[in-house]
Amino acid sequence: MAGTSSLGIVVVVVLALIGSTQAQLQMYFYGMSCPKAEHIVKDYVKQHIPNAPSLAAALLRMHFHDCFVRGCDASLLLNSTTGQAEKNATPNLSLRGFDFIDRVKSLLEAECPGVVSCADIIALAARDSVVTIGGPFWNVPTGRRDGVISNITEALANIPSALSNFTTLLSQFNNLGLNTTDMVLLSGGHTIGISHCPAVSPRLYNSTGPGGIDPTMDSEYAENLKANKCKTASDNTTILEMDPGSRKTFDLSYYSLLLKRRGLFQSDAALTTDSTSLAFINQLLSSPTQFFFDEFGKAMEKMGRINVKTGSEGEIRKQCALVNS
Incomplete structure (x- = not known):
């Protein structure tokens, strides 16, 4: 009886471990259930991104904004009949690429x-x-499942603001298990990013320096933005490069600009106000670009694991903008 009882315990433990393993993200999760899945995504991206390279930054930003609210569960993609979904929150109104994701989803559903x-x-x-x-x-x-809840209030509370200081930013990252170096690295995605004037206008018109300019911002850079880009604080159409002169190239130029006080956002400039963060920026700039690439990749993989839904959690949506009926 004792032997039988022990065997029963072992079986239960093994089954529990199998269930736990199945509930975790894993490489090539769809290897058996949909062997061509990752190739379909990659082929579509390689076919279309060269014709619209700015979408790379948009899709990267979409991934970031999705993971910071309820984890990486595609809750960002959900529509709302009342306008109260994540995508209706101010930080998400300028997101692009929803149709791109929908087209990939259609190929995978087929x-x-x-x-x-x-x-x-x-x-x-x-x-x-x-x-x-x-x-x-x-x-x-892979192995993430889709969430069924999308809330505008949560998006407003959890997506880091362009106007945040270092303490606020780090708190938001720490809440999701990300540290200072993760924050510096993920901010490096701004090397290919663009924005619009409302995100930086408070630094140009409503700050404490001469002419309303943020005193932590390089004055020549700020005056150029006011004269040639953000001639009015509310201009929401002019494109601002977050890494001027290099926004089409994924490189270290973004960090070089931070040290010249030419970070576009307050949240960019904030990275130089902390000794640990600043030391890591200098380490990146003194290392080969491949070091940045490797470390950025590690931070992205870590971010992609935030509060994921696996196993029997959530669902696999038939359409990305709608929960299954």
Whole structure:
């Protein structure tokens, strides 16, 4: 009886371990259920991103904004009949690429109906698009499932603001298990980013320096922005390069500009106000670009694991903008 009892315990433990393993993200999760899944995503990205390279930054930003609210569960993609979904929050109004994700989803549904999650599509498309424009590669373990809740209030509370100081930023990153170096590295995605005047206008018109300019901002850079870009504080159409002169290249130029006090956002400039953060920026700039690529990739993989839904959690949406009926 004792032997039988022990065997029963072992079986239960083994089954529990198997269940736990199945509930974790893993490389090539769709290897059996949809073997062509990752190739379909990659092929579509390689076909279309060269014709619209700015979408790489958009898809990277989408992945970031999704993971920071309820984890990486594609809750960002959900529509709302009342305008109260994440995508309706101010930080998300300028996001692009929703139709791109929808088209990839349609291809995957045709190949393997109800198998590949929208959350995994975002993660894979972000990585593949960055690689396509010459940026770093990183591993994307899959097996995420899609969330069924999307809340505008949570997006407003959890997506880091362009106007945040270092303490606020670090608190938001720490709350999700990310540290100072993760924050510096993920901010490096701004090397291919663009923005618009409302995100920087408070630094140009409503700050404490002469002419309302933020005294922590290089005055020549700020005056140029006011004269040639943000002639009015509310201009929401003019494109601002976050890494002027190098925004099409995934490189270290963004960090060089931070040390010249030419970071566009207050949240960019904030990275130089902390000794640990500043030391890491200097380390990146004194190292080969490949070091940045490798470390950025590690931070992206770490971010992609934030509060993921796996196993029986959530669902696999049939359409990314709608929960299953």
